[in-house]
Amino acid sequence: MKLRSIELEVPDRESAVRFLSETWGLLEAGARNNISYLRGTEDIPYIVSVAQAEETAVAAVTFSGSKPELERIRKRASAAGAPLGPVRDFDEPGGGSGYFLEGPEGHVFRFVTEKKRVKRLRPDRDRPMQVTHVVLNARDREACTRFAVEVLGFRLSDRTGFMNFVRCDRVHHAIAYAQADNSQLNHIAFEMTDIDAVMRGIGRLKDAGIESFWGPGRHGPGNNVFAYFVAPFGAAIEYTSEVQRVSSSYKTGTPHDWKWPPNRNDHWGVSPRNSAAISRAEREFRFRPLAVTSRA
Ligand SMILES: [Fe+2]
Numbered sequence: 001m002k003l004r005s006i007e008l009e010v011p012d013r014e015s016a017v018r019f020l021s022e023t024w025g026l027l028e029a030g031a032r033n034n035i036s037y038l039r040g041t042e043d044i045p046y047i048v049s050v051a052q053a054e055e056t057a058v059a060a061v062t063f064s065g066s067k068p069e070l071e072r073i074r075k076r077a078s079a080a081g082a083p084l085g086p087v088r089d090f091d092e093p094g095g096g097s098g099y100f101l102e103g104p105e106g107h108v109f110r111f112v113t114e115k116k117r118v119k120r121l122r123p124d125r126d127r128p129m130q131v132t133h134v135v136l137n138a139r140d141r142e143a144c145t146r147f148a149v150e151v152l153g154f155r156l157s158d159r160t161g162f163m164n165f166v167r168c169d170r171v172h173h174a175i176a177y178a179q180a181d182n183s184q185l186n187h188i189a190f191e192m193t194d195i196d197a198v199m200r201g202i203g204r205l206k207d208a209g210i211e212s213f214w215g216p217g218r219h220g221p222g223n224n225v226f227a228y229f230v231a232p233f234g235a236a237i238e239y240t241s242e243v244q245r246v247s248s249s250y251k252t253g254t255p256h257d258w259k260w261p262p263n264r265n266d267h268w269g270v271s272p273r274n275s276a277a278i279s280r281a282e283r284e285f286r287f288r289p290l291a292v293t294s295r296a
Pocket of ligand 1: 133135187189226238
Protein backbone atom coordinates (compact mmCIF):
# COMPACT_ATOMS: atom_id res chain seq x y z
CA MET A 1 0.00 0.00 0.00
CA LYS A 2 1.30 3.43 -0.87
CA LEU A 3 0.18 6.99 -0.34
CA ARG A 4 -0.38 8.16 -3.88
CA SER A 5 -2.09 11.55 -4.13
CA ILE A 6 -4.31 14.19 -2.63
CA GLU A 7 -7.39 15.57 -4.36
CA LEU A 8 -8.06 19.25 -3.69
CA GLU A 9 -10.83 21.65 -4.63
CA VAL A 10 -10.29 25.39 -4.90
CA PRO A 11 -12.22 28.43 -6.15
CA ASP A 12 -9.36 29.56 -8.39
CA ARG A 13 -7.97 26.46 -10.01
CA GLU A 14 -5.92 28.29 -12.59
CA SER A 15 -3.84 30.25 -10.11
CA ALA A 16 -3.41 27.23 -7.81
CA VAL A 17 -2.10 25.17 -10.73
CA ARG A 18 0.18 28.02 -11.78
CA PHE A 19 1.67 28.18 -8.28
CA LEU A 20 2.04 24.41 -7.95
CA SER A 21 3.81 24.13 -11.30
CA GLU A 22 5.78 27.36 -11.69
CA THR A 23 6.79 27.93 -8.08
CA TRP A 24 6.35 24.66 -6.17
CA GLY A 25 7.92 22.60 -8.97
CA LEU A 26 5.25 20.04 -9.92
CA LEU A 27 4.67 19.10 -13.55
CA GLU A 28 1.31 19.34 -15.26
CA ALA A 29 -0.04 15.90 -16.07
CA GLY A 30 -3.18 16.79 -17.98
CA ALA A 31 -6.68 18.02 -17.23
CA ARG A 32 -10.20 16.76 -17.64
CA ASN A 33 -13.66 17.64 -16.35
CA ASN A 34 -12.53 20.85 -14.62
CA ILE A 35 -9.75 19.00 -12.80
CA SER A 36 -6.02 19.58 -13.30
CA TYR A 37 -3.51 16.86 -12.48
CA LEU A 38 0.06 17.45 -11.38
CA ARG A 39 2.87 14.98 -10.93
CA GLY A 40 6.32 14.79 -9.36
CA THR A 41 9.40 13.05 -10.71
CA GLU A 42 8.53 9.58 -9.35
CA ASP A 43 6.64 7.07 -11.49
CA ILE A 44 3.21 8.05 -10.19
CA PRO A 45 0.73 9.35 -12.82
CA TYR A 46 -0.25 12.29 -10.63
CA ILE A 47 0.17 13.32 -6.99
CA VAL A 48 -2.11 16.35 -6.66
CA SER A 49 -5.38 17.06 -8.42
CA VAL A 50 -6.95 20.48 -8.32
CA ALA A 51 -10.65 20.79 -9.10
CA GLN A 52 -12.54 23.99 -9.68
CA ALA A 53 -15.14 24.39 -6.91
CA GLU A 54 -16.97 27.05 -4.94
CA GLU A 55 -15.05 26.44 -1.73
CA THR A 56 -11.70 25.04 -0.76
CA ALA A 57 -11.95 21.39 0.26
CA VAL A 58 -10.17 18.07 0.27
CA ALA A 59 -12.07 15.49 -1.77
CA ALA A 60 -9.77 12.62 -0.73
CA VAL A 61 -6.38 11.37 0.31
CA THR A 62 -5.63 8.50 -2.08
CA PHE A 63 -3.71 5.28 -1.54
CA SER A 64 -2.87 2.68 -4.14
CA GLY A 65 -2.58 -1.00 -3.49
CA SER A 66 -3.25 -4.44 -4.87
CA LYS A 67 -6.76 -5.72 -5.48
CA PRO A 68 -6.61 -8.16 -2.51
CA GLU A 69 -5.38 -5.35 -0.22
CA LEU A 70 -8.27 -3.15 -1.34
CA GLU A 71 -10.74 -5.97 -0.82
CA ARG A 72 -9.49 -6.63 2.70
CA ILE A 73 -9.82 -2.96 3.67
CA ARG A 74 -13.27 -2.76 2.12
CA LYS A 75 -14.42 -5.77 4.12
CA ARG A 76 -13.10 -4.39 7.39
CA ALA A 77 -14.57 -0.93 6.66
CA SER A 78 -17.92 -2.46 5.95
CA ALA A 79 -17.79 -4.56 9.14
CA ALA A 80 -16.83 -1.45 11.13
CA GLY A 81 -19.76 0.49 9.66
CA ALA A 82 -17.55 3.13 8.05
CA PRO A 83 -19.24 5.11 5.27
CA LEU A 84 -18.19 3.48 1.98
CA GLY A 85 -18.66 4.57 -1.61
CA PRO A 86 -19.29 2.13 -4.46
CA VAL A 87 -16.42 0.43 -6.31
CA ARG A 88 -15.91 2.16 -9.62
CA ASP A 89 -13.40 3.04 -12.33
CA PHE A 90 -11.71 6.39 -12.20
CA ASP A 91 -11.22 8.55 -15.26
CA GLU A 92 -7.91 10.15 -14.36
CA PRO A 93 -4.22 9.79 -15.24
CA GLY A 94 -3.25 6.22 -14.32
CA GLY A 95 -6.89 5.07 -14.28
CA GLY A 96 -7.59 2.25 -11.89
CA SER A 97 -10.66 1.30 -9.93
CA GLY A 98 -11.46 1.61 -6.26
CA TYR A 99 -13.65 3.32 -3.72
CA PHE A 100 -13.93 6.11 -1.19
CA LEU A 101 -14.34 5.55 2.52
CA GLU A 102 -14.70 7.86 5.45
CA GLY A 103 -12.80 7.75 8.74
CA PRO A 104 -14.32 8.53 12.15
CA GLU A 105 -14.02 12.33 11.84
CA GLY A 106 -15.01 12.66 8.21
CA HIS A 107 -11.51 12.29 6.76
CA VAL A 108 -12.11 10.89 3.27
CA PHE A 109 -9.72 8.26 1.96
CA ARG A 110 -9.73 6.72 -1.47
CA PHE A 111 -8.19 3.39 -2.36
CA VAL A 112 -7.34 2.61 -5.96
CA THR A 113 -5.82 -0.42 -7.63
CA GLU A 114 -2.20 -0.16 -8.58
CA LYS A 115 -2.31 0.40 -12.35
CA LYS A 116 0.32 1.11 -14.88
CA ARG A 117 2.85 3.62 -13.71
CA VAL A 118 4.42 6.37 -15.74
CA LYS A 119 8.07 6.82 -16.57
CA ARG A 120 10.16 7.97 -13.64
CA LEU A 121 11.83 11.29 -14.48
CA ARG A 122 15.39 12.27 -13.75
CA PRO A 123 15.72 13.45 -10.13
CA ASP A 124 15.63 17.25 -10.05
CA ARG A 125 16.41 19.36 -6.99
CA ASP A 126 13.83 21.90 -8.09
CA ARG A 127 10.97 19.42 -8.30
CA PRO A 128 9.17 17.31 -5.68
CA MET A 129 9.36 13.56 -6.16
CA GLN A 130 6.08 12.56 -4.55
CA VAL A 131 3.68 13.23 -1.71
CA THR A 132 5.20 11.50 1.29
CA HIS A 133 2.68 12.26 4.03
CA VAL A 134 -0.51 14.09 4.80
CA VAL A 135 -1.24 15.32 8.31
CA LEU A 136 -4.86 15.48 9.42
CA ASN A 137 -6.24 17.40 12.37
CA ALA A 138 -8.26 15.25 14.72
CA ARG A 139 -10.44 15.91 17.75
CA ASP A 140 -9.80 12.38 18.92
CA ARG A 141 -6.50 11.26 17.44
CA GLU A 142 -6.57 7.97 19.34
CA ALA A 143 -9.89 6.97 17.75
CA CYS A 144 -8.60 8.01 14.31
CA THR A 145 -5.40 6.04 14.86
CA ARG A 146 -7.38 2.96 15.92
CA PHE A 147 -9.34 3.24 12.68
CA ALA A 148 -6.13 3.56 10.64
CA VAL A 149 -4.66 0.49 12.31
CA GLU A 150 -7.70 -1.76 12.66
CA VAL A 151 -9.61 -0.87 9.48
CA LEU A 152 -7.01 0.44 7.05
CA GLY A 153 -4.37 -2.01 8.28
CA PHE A 154 -1.72 0.68 8.87
CA ARG A 155 0.92 0.49 11.61
CA LEU A 156 1.58 2.99 14.36
CA SER A 157 5.16 4.29 14.06
CA ASP A 158 5.26 6.91 16.80
CA ARG A 159 3.23 8.91 19.25
CA THR A 160 4.27 12.31 20.59
CA GLY A 161 2.45 14.61 22.99
CA PHE A 162 0.13 15.85 20.24
CA MET A 163 0.60 13.68 17.14
CA ASN A 164 0.25 10.03 16.10
CA PHE A 165 2.18 8.82 13.04
CA VAL A 166 0.97 5.83 11.02
CA ARG A 167 2.55 4.09 8.04
CA CYS A 168 1.33 1.87 5.21
CA ASP A 169 4.71 0.87 3.80
CA ARG A 170 8.34 1.44 4.81
CA VAL A 171 8.02 5.24 4.92
CA HIS A 172 7.89 6.29 8.59
CA HIS A 173 4.46 7.90 8.18
CA ALA A 174 1.93 8.28 5.39
CA ILE A 175 -0.65 9.87 7.67
CA ALA A 176 -0.23 11.65 10.97
CA TYR A 177 -3.08 12.79 13.18
CA ALA A 178 -2.54 16.09 14.99
CA GLN A 179 -4.61 16.73 18.11
CA ALA A 180 -6.83 19.74 17.33
CA ASP A 181 -10.25 21.30 17.82
CA ASN A 182 -11.19 20.47 14.22
CA SER A 183 -10.82 17.64 11.69
CA GLN A 184 -9.39 19.55 8.78
CA LEU A 185 -6.29 19.18 6.63
CA ASN A 186 -3.19 20.10 8.59
CA HIS A 187 -0.62 19.93 5.80
CA ILE A 188 0.67 18.05 2.75
CA ALA A 189 4.35 17.04 2.59
CA PHE A 190 6.23 16.75 -0.69
CA GLU A 191 9.41 14.69 -0.70
CA MET A 192 12.46 16.33 -2.26
CA THR A 193 15.62 14.57 -3.42
CA ASP A 194 17.79 15.78 -0.53
CA ILE A 195 18.38 18.54 1.99
CA ASP A 196 19.85 20.78 -0.73
CA ALA A 197 16.60 20.51 -2.64
CA VAL A 198 14.67 21.61 0.45
CA MET A 199 16.98 24.59 0.88
CA ARG A 200 16.70 25.49 -2.80
CA GLY A 201 12.93 25.29 -2.43
CA ILE A 202 13.06 27.72 0.47
CA GLY A 203 14.98 30.11 -1.80
CA ARG A 204 12.58 29.67 -4.70
CA LEU A 205 9.56 30.36 -2.46
CA LYS A 206 11.32 33.38 -0.99
CA ASP A 207 11.86 34.74 -4.51
CA ALA A 208 8.10 34.36 -4.98
CA GLY A 209 7.48 36.38 -1.79
CA ILE A 210 6.59 33.40 0.41
CA GLU A 211 8.56 32.88 3.64
CA SER A 212 8.58 29.52 5.37
CA PHE A 213 6.43 29.64 8.50
CA TRP A 214 8.38 26.85 10.14
CA GLY A 215 11.80 25.59 9.18
CA PRO A 216 14.24 24.68 7.92
CA GLY A 217 14.51 22.12 10.69
CA ARG A 218 14.68 18.40 11.32
CA HIS A 219 11.78 16.60 12.95
CA GLY A 220 12.09 13.97 15.67
CA PRO A 221 9.67 11.23 14.52
CA GLY A 222 10.53 10.41 10.90
CA ASN A 223 13.84 12.25 11.23
CA ASN A 224 12.98 14.33 8.15
CA VAL A 225 14.24 17.75 7.18
CA PHE A 226 11.33 20.16 6.75
CA ALA A 227 10.21 23.62 5.69
CA TYR A 228 6.54 24.65 5.80
CA PHE A 229 4.77 27.29 3.71
CA VAL A 230 1.27 28.59 3.14
CA ALA A 231 0.36 28.20 -0.53
CA PRO A 232 -1.43 31.19 -2.11
CA PHE A 233 -4.51 28.96 -2.40
CA GLY A 234 -4.55 28.49 1.37
CA ALA A 235 -3.11 25.06 2.16
CA ALA A 236 -0.12 24.44 4.41
CA ILE A 237 2.49 22.60 2.34
CA GLU A 238 5.87 21.18 3.23
CA TYR A 239 9.10 20.41 1.45
CA THR A 240 10.77 17.49 3.17
CA SER A 241 13.68 15.11 2.61
CA GLU A 242 15.51 12.22 4.22
CA VAL A 243 12.27 10.75 5.56
CA GLN A 244 13.13 7.70 7.61
CA ARG A 245 12.32 4.30 6.13
CA VAL A 246 11.52 1.72 8.81
CA SER A 247 11.19 -2.05 8.99
CA SER A 248 8.51 -4.14 10.67
CA SER A 249 10.72 -4.31 13.77
CA TYR A 250 10.54 -0.51 14.30
CA LYS A 251 9.74 0.12 17.93
CA THR A 252 6.74 2.43 18.33
CA GLY A 253 7.89 5.60 20.09
CA THR A 254 5.95 7.17 22.94
CA PRO A 255 5.56 10.83 24.01
CA HIS A 256 8.28 10.15 26.58
CA ASP A 257 10.73 9.22 23.79
CA TRP A 258 10.11 12.49 21.94
CA LYS A 259 10.51 15.09 24.67
CA TRP A 260 12.58 18.12 23.60
CA PRO A 261 14.67 20.27 25.87
CA PRO A 262 12.90 23.57 26.77
CA ASN A 263 12.51 26.06 23.86
CA ARG A 264 13.30 23.45 21.22
CA ASN A 265 10.95 21.83 18.77
CA ASP A 266 13.25 20.00 16.37
CA HIS A 267 16.61 18.23 16.27
CA TRP A 268 18.52 21.35 15.32
CA GLY A 269 16.81 23.61 17.85
CA VAL A 270 17.01 26.60 15.52
CA SER A 271 13.93 26.67 13.31
CA PRO A 272 11.70 29.72 13.72
CA ARG A 273 7.99 29.00 13.95
CA ASN A 274 5.18 31.42 13.07
CA SER A 275 2.30 30.07 15.14
CA ALA A 276 -0.31 32.52 13.81
CA ALA A 277 0.37 31.52 10.19
CA ILE A 278 0.29 27.86 11.18
CA SER A 279 -3.05 27.98 12.91
CA ARG A 280 -4.65 29.91 10.01
CA ALA A 281 -3.34 27.59 7.29
CA GLU A 282 -3.95 24.37 9.15
CA ARG A 283 -7.70 24.79 9.23
CA GLU A 284 -8.35 26.16 5.76
CA PHE A 285 -9.23 22.87 4.03
CA ARG A 286 -12.09 20.79 5.37
CA PHE A 287 -12.98 17.39 3.92
CA ARG A 288 -15.90 17.28 1.57
CA PRO A 289 -18.37 14.78 3.04
CA LEU A 290 -18.33 11.40 1.33
CA ALA A 291 -22.02 11.39 0.43
CA VAL A 292 -21.36 14.31 -1.89
CA THR A 293 -18.10 12.85 -3.12
CA SER A 294 -19.60 9.55 -4.19
CA ARG A 295 -22.38 11.20 -6.18
CA ALA A 296 -19.88 13.18 -8.27
FE1 LIG B 1 5.01 17.09 7.82
